[in-house]
Amino acid sequence: MAQPEESAPQELRPAWSLPAGAAEGLALAVEWPGEVTRDWAWGGSTGKGVTVCILDSGVDEAHPLVGGVQRAVVASVGPDDEVIVEDDTEGDLCGHGTACAGIVRSLAPDCELVSVRVLGAGFTGSGGVLLAGLRWAVEQGFDVVNMSLSTTKKQFAGILHELTDKAYFQRTVLVASAHNMPVESYPWRFSSVISVGSHEEPDPLTFFYNPDPPVEFFARGVDVEVAWAGGARIRCTGNSFATPHMSGLCALVLGKHPELTPFQLKSVLFLTSTNVGGAR
């Protein structure tokens, strides 16, 4: 990160303003084309160089559809509310995390996967563990964090909001499952994340922008063949399977354009959505 020069006093350079003559310094790292197409967005990309974190039930890394994980950890909260993150050798306690990892891998075959397990220590305290896992993932600066989960506890909403904003400003893209039941839940409702619901089309690259938020995108989430614990392959339905489709797409785009901010990435996803410019 660039350090401010000593000759430039802080008070003359307000942190959140653009001083006269500084506009040239705002040159974008990415050459933005006149028309953003899918080919420009991710043509030729395999997700190489991008790390996708799966915040879930663990990942069965030996599953052929997963193709290995770079690191697997389990998050918990200590007696003094401290976040504890340790290496995880339990694998997947449900199968869902493996499913998500497999979906991301199918779209972005060369990305790196990291598993953060936030399940298994009981329901009581699971909200705190979810937060702990997310906090750790954001601190690691992963490129994409897949969260096929949410909490309904209002007490966590404020902290989650801070965390998702922190991620957004440091270029960690959070992709979160929307809720399809009439309850308030987080963090998918926050505008700093990419929220995902399901559509019924069978094509993994078909995704729609929703002009009527809070759900922003619909991706494949019905009758999806996925990897599951124990080396299984099963067919599943739910927004939690649509979410890793968007995470995989994010990995593809970031593999080709690593400089994109979450705002720019979301704009690329909008412009390449099937119902916007996706056919081009």
Place this chain on the structure above:
Amino acid sequence: MSEDLKAAVAAGVVGSQESFRELLQSVVEVARAIFGAEASSIFLLDEQSDELVFEAIAGQGAEKLLGQRFPSSTGIAGWVLVTRQPLVIEDVTEDPRFAKDVAEQTGYVPKGLMAAPLLHDERALGVLEVLDRPQRSQFSLVEMDLLGLFANQAAIALDLLQRARRAESMLAESGEGAEVVARLAATVDSLEDEQRAAGLKLLGAVEEVLRRDEGG
């Protein structure tokens, strides 16, 4: 009014556990019928022991399974409870561990299952499962929405059941005096308007006499 007496009055007017159990049972019966499924069940989260408990079952294995317990954050039901996300799986027997665990616990291994969290306000109370609905060419999101509607109904019933249990257990702990108050509250609550007004007036007079004695 003391907490015990409040609970006693609540237990009197809220209704018995039995009526809410019947409501839960009716939810699983209807869910099973609407989806044409082999079975449907509701798991209640026991916060004390941090376990999921079979609370209502329609279909196979009902008598054997009621009251059975398992961990609250592992397996498919645990995932649904913790993440608050509904899930549909078509061929879960492909997962050998799932098949073995479930067979050991229940004696019945479903091929397909739908599971939704039971959410009431901020709380996750349990999980609704619908097992082995007929295989169709493709699952539809309309069915997912229907599952959500049933889950909502089940969550309300489960919330009422928990309230009734809490009130009844407080009542049981609080002794004979509170029980009398609970019976009285239930009786007054069941009266028609005119009788109810007269009953409340009479109770008001009793209260006044008691307070006088207290003061004297």
